[in-house]
Amino acid sequence: MTVAFDEMTNVDGSIRTAYAALSRWLKEVPPDVLDYRRKEAEFIFRRIGITFAVYGDSDAQERLIPFDIIPRILTNNEWQRLSRGLEQRTKALNLYLKDIYSRREILKAGVVPEDLVYQNPAFRPEMNGQKVPHDLYVHIAGIDVVRIDAETFYVLEDNARTPSGVSYMLENREIMMRLFPELFSENRVAPVENYTDELLATLKSLAPVTSSSDPNVVVLTPGIYNSAYYEHSFLADKLGVELVEGRDLFIKNDVVYMRTTEGPKRVDVIYRRLDDDFIDPLAFRPDSMLGVPGLMSAYHAGNVTLTNAVGTGVADDKAVYSYMPEIVRFYLGEEPLLKNVPTWRCREPDHLKYVLDHLEELVVKEVHGSGGYGMLIGPRADKAQIEMFRAKLKQDPTNFIGQPTLALSTCPTFVEEGIAPRHVDLRPFVLTGADRTRIVPGGLTRVALQAGSLVVNSSQGGGTKDTWVLDE
Amino acid sequence: MLSRTADNLYWLARYMERAECLARILDVSQRLAQLPAAYGGSTNEWSSALLTAGCADLFREVHGDAVNEANVVAFLAFAPENPSSIRNCFEIARTNARSVRTALTMEMWETINSAWLELKRYSTKNMTREELARFLAFVKETSLRFDGAAYRTMLRNDAFWFSRVGMYVERADNTARILDVKYHVLLPESEHVGGPLDYFQWASILRSVSALTSFHWVYRQSVKPWLVADLLILNAQMPRSLTSCYQNISRYLDDIAAYYGRQGTAQRIARSNLTRLGNSRMEEIFQTGLHEYIDSFIAENNRLGGSITEQYLV
CATH class of the missing domain: 3.30.1490.270 (Dna Ligase; domain 1)
Incomplete structure (x- = not known):
C-alpha cells in the first residue's frame, strides 16, 4: 500500500499552508497541557451527556464518542470545490428519486438496471405516483467524502435516509472554542453554529401548501433507547421545536396532530429520525410501536411533509452508488464534480x-x-x-x-504515544429546501484512532474531530 | 406543551422529592435504632421505616420477616426489585430527564446526570454506617441542587409549574405518610403525655421533615406532640406542612389554568383540599381522630394526582 497523503505535512516534511498556524501552535504547547485539555473535553462531554449507544453492547449502554482535540483543516478553495460537487450530487439524487417514483425514464433508458430498483428492499411501492411536497425527497443528506491526495476527493457513500452526526459537528466546535480560544484568534474559521437556523428555514420551506403561514415543525424520535437519541433532543432543542415520539401524534381526517396539555395541535412538517419501516404500522411493519398509525395516508393526502421523504433508501445503497456518475450525467447533463471510488x-x-x-x-x-x-x-x-x-x-x-483499499488521507491526532497521523473521512450535511440549497462549511470529520485502521465508524471505535474551513 | 413532556416533568420532580424523603427516613430510623432501649430505641424503627416508605408488603415478599437494619437499608436505598428505592428513583428521574431534555435547563440536567453517574460509586453491599451517612448526604444534596437549579434557571411557564406541582403533591404525600405511621405517639393536649421516652419519637418526626429547629422558632417551647401535629399539618410557615404544600399546589395549578385560559377538576380539588385544611382546627382533628383525618387526606391527595393526569398528562 502506498503512503497515505497527510493533510498537514508534505512528504518532504514541509507544512501545508492551511496547517501553518496550527503546526506552530502544536510545537509550542506542552503535551501535558494538551492531555489536560483532552480530559477536560471528555469530562464536559460526559457531563452534558453527549453519548451514543452501541447495539449489542449491553455493558456500555451509553458511550462517549472519543473526541480528538486537534482540528482538521480545509482551505476555502478546497471547500468551494467540494461544496459545488455536493450540491450537484444532491440535486441528482432528488431528480433520480422523483423519476423512480413517477416516470422511470432512467430505467427505460437502460442507465440503471431495473432490478436495482424493484428488488431493492428500500424501494417503496407505496410511493409510486405519489406527489411529495415541492418534488423534493432528500432534504437532509450526509455525503461521506474521503481524500486521497491534495487534489482528489472521492464520495464514499451517500446517506439519503436519516443521516446522523451533525450534533457532533456542532458540539465539537463549541468545545474547541471553549478549550482553545487562542487558536480561533490565529485562524479565521468559518462558523458552523448557524446550521440549526438553516435547518429550520429548510424545514419550514418544505411545509405543505395546506399548512398555516407559520408551519408547526417537530422532530420525531424512536425514543431514548435509540443510539442517536442525544442528537434528536439536541436538534429539537436548538430548532426550538417539540421532540415527539410516535405516541405523541395521532391522525384525524388525514391530518396529523400532537397531544398537548392544551389539547390537539396540528403538525405540518415532521423531521423524522425513524426508518421507513417503523413510521406507520398500518402501512409498513405492523409490529412497530414507534410509529403513528395512519401517517402514510395523511402524507399521501398532502397534509404533512416528512423529511426525508419515504423511500429515499432506493437511492443510497452501495449498488446504486456505483451508478451515481451516470445518474448525474443523465439528469443534469453535466460531468460529476465529485468522483466515485472505483467500484x-x-x-x-x-x-x-x-x-x-x-x-x-x-x-x-x-x-x-x-x-x-x-x-x-x-x-x-x-x-x-x-x-x-x-x-x-x-x-x-x-x-x-x-x-x-484506499489510502485515506491522514491528519495529526492526539493519541497515547503523542501526536500521530490517523486516517480520516468527512461527512458534510447538505440541506435542500424548496427555496434553495444550504451547506454549512465543513461537516463531521471521523477519525480511525487505531494506528493504520481505516474504519472510522463510531460503532467500531472511531472518533471525531472539529472540522475547519479557513475563511481566507 | 406535549402531554408526555408535562407528564415526565411532573414525575421527574416527584421522584427527586421521593428520593430525598427516603433518605431522611433512613437517617432518622438509624438514629432512633441506635438509642438504648431506655430512650425509646427499638428495632421496630425499621418496620416503621418500611411502612412510611409504603413498601412493607413488597419487602415481606422479598425478605420475609427479616426486618433488620441491613435488609431495610439495602431495600430502601438500592434494591432493584423495589420500584421506589432511592436508586430506582434516580434511575427513573434520569430516564424521564433524558426524554424531556429540551424542557430542562442545563443545570437541572447536569444535576440529575452527575448524580446518576455518581450513584454507581456506591457499593450496595455491606455498607458501613459512615458510607451510608455519606450516601444519604449525597442524596439530600442532589435533591437540593435539583430544586435550586429548577427554581433559579427555569422559565416561569407550564414546564416549571408542572414540575412544582409534582414536587408538592409528592411532598404532601410523604409528610402525610410520616404522620400516619407515627400518629399513635402524637396525642391531644388533654391526654396524659408519655414520659421523656417519647421525646425521641417526636424529635425524630420533626427531623424526618427537617423541622426540629423550626419547631423551636415557631412555638418557643419544648416539643409537645400536638404541636408537632399542628406544625406538620396546619402551619403554613412550615414548608413541608400539608397546608403549605397545598398553598403551592393550588397556586401553580392556577398559574397553569390562567396560562391555558381554562380551569378544570384538578384546580377544583386542589382548592377544596386547601379550604378544608384552612378550616381545620387541631382540637377537632384530634376529636374526629388524627388517623382518620390523615387517611382521608392521603386519599384526597391521590384523587388530585389522578385528576391532574387526566386533565393534562395523557
Whole structure:
C-alpha cells in the first residue's frame, strides 16, 4: 500500500499552508497541557451527556464518542470545490428519486438496471405516483467524502435516509472554542453554529401548501433507547421545536396532530429520525410501536411533509452508488464534480471475477450494510475471513461490491504515544429546501484512532474531530 | 406543551422529592435504632421505616420477616426489585430527564446526570454506617441542587409549574405518610403525655421533615406532640406542612389554568383540599381522630394526582 497523503505535512516534511498556524501552535504547547485539555473535553462531554449507544453492547449502554482535540483543516478553495460537487450530487439524487417514483425514464433508458430498483428492499411501492411536497425527497443528506491526495476527493457513500452526526459537528466546535480560544484568534474559521437556523428555514420551506403561514415543525424520535437519541433532543432543542415520539401524534381526517396539555395541535412538517419501516404500522411493519398509525395516508393526502421523504433508501445503497456518475450525467447533463471510488459491481460476472481474484487487496462491502458492519478489508483479513467472503460472494454476488483499499488521507491526532497521523473521512450535511440549497462549511470529520485502521465508524471505535474551513 | 413532556416533568420532580424523603427516613430510623432501649430505641424503627416508605408488603415478599437494619437499608436505598428505592428513583428521574431534555435547563440536567453517574460509586453491599451517612448526604444534596437549579434557571411557564406541582403533591404525600405511621405517639393536649421516652419519637418526626429547629422558632417551647401535629399539618410557615404544600399546589395549578385560559377538576380539588385544611382546627382533628383525618387526606391527595393526569398528562 502506498503512503497515505497527510493533510498537514508534505512528504518532504514541509507544512501545508492551511496547517501553518496550527503546526506552530502544536510545537509550542506542552503535551501535558494538551492531555489536560483532552480530559477536560471528555469530562464536559460526559457531563452534558453527549453519548451514543452501541447495539449489542449491553455493558456500555451509553458511550462517549472519543473526541480528538486537534482540528482538521480545509482551505476555502478546497471547500468551494467540494461544496459545488455536493450540491450537484444532491440535486441528482432528488431528480433520480422523483423519476423512480413517477416516470422511470432512467430505467427505460437502460442507465440503471431495473432490478436495482424493484428488488431493492428500500424501494417503496407505496410511493409510486405519489406527489411529495415541492418534488423534493432528500432534504437532509450526509455525503461521506474521503481524500486521497491534495487534489482528489472521492464520495464514499451517500446517506439519503436519516443521516446522523451533525450534533457532533456542532458540539465539537463549541468545545474547541471553549478549550482553545487562542487558536480561533490565529485562524479565521468559518462558523458552523448557524446550521440549526438553516435547518429550520429548510424545514419550514418544505411545509405543505395546506399548512398555516407559520408551519408547526417537530422532530420525531424512536425514543431514548435509540443510539442517536442525544442528537434528536439536541436538534429539537436548538430548532426550538417539540421532540415527539410516535405516541405523541395521532391522525384525524388525514391530518396529523400532537397531544398537548392544551389539547390537539396540528403538525405540518415532521423531521423524522425513524426508518421507513417503523413510521406507520398500518402501512409498513405492523409490529412497530414507534410509529403513528395512519401517517402514510395523511402524507399521501398532502397534509404533512416528512423529511426525508419515504423511500429515499432506493437511492443510497452501495449498488446504486456505483451508478451515481451516470445518474448525474443523465439528469443534469453535466460531468460529476465529485468522483466515485472505483467500484466493481459483483452483480456483473466480469466484475465478480476480478473481485474474487483480488480479494486480498480489495474492500468488499454489503450493498445494504452500514456502520462498518459486514465488510471485508482484504489486506487486513486473515485467510479464513477471506474464504468466508469468497463463499458469500459466490452464493449471492448481487449483494456485494468491491473497491480498492484506499489510502485515506491522514491528519495529526492526539493519541497515547503523542501526536500521530490517523486516517480520516468527512461527512458534510447538505440541506435542500424548496427555496434553495444550504451547506454549512465543513461537516463531521471521523477519525480511525487505531494506528493504520481505516474504519472510522463510531460503532467500531472511531472518533471525531472539529472540522475547519479557513475563511481566507 | 406535549402531554408526555408535562407528564415526565411532573414525575421527574416527584421522584427527586421521593428520593430525598427516603433518605431522611433512613437517617432518622438509624438514629432512633441506635438509642438504648431506655430512650425509646427499638428495632421496630425499621418496620416503621418500611411502612412510611409504603413498601412493607413488597419487602415481606422479598425478605420475609427479616426486618433488620441491613435488609431495610439495602431495600430502601438500592434494591432493584423495589420500584421506589432511592436508586430506582434516580434511575427513573434520569430516564424521564433524558426524554424531556429540551424542557430542562442545563443545570437541572447536569444535576440529575452527575448524580446518576455518581450513584454507581456506591457499593450496595455491606455498607458501613459512615458510607451510608455519606450516601444519604449525597442524596439530600442532589435533591437540593435539583430544586435550586429548577427554581433559579427555569422559565416561569407550564414546564416549571408542572414540575412544582409534582414536587408538592409528592411532598404532601410523604409528610402525610410520616404522620400516619407515627400518629399513635402524637396525642391531644388533654391526654396524659408519655414520659421523656417519647421525646425521641417526636424529635425524630420533626427531623424526618427537617423541622426540629423550626419547631423551636415557631412555638418557643419544648416539643409537645400536638404541636408537632399542628406544625406538620396546619402551619403554613412550615414548608413541608400539608397546608403549605397545598398553598403551592393550588397556586401553580392556577398559574397553569390562567396560562391555558381554562380551569378544570384538578384546580377544583386542589382548592377544596386547601379550604378544608384552612378550616381545620387541631382540637377537632384530634376529636374526629388524627388517623382518620390523615387517611382521608392521603386519599384526597391521590384523587388530585389522578385528576391532574387526566386533565393534562395523557
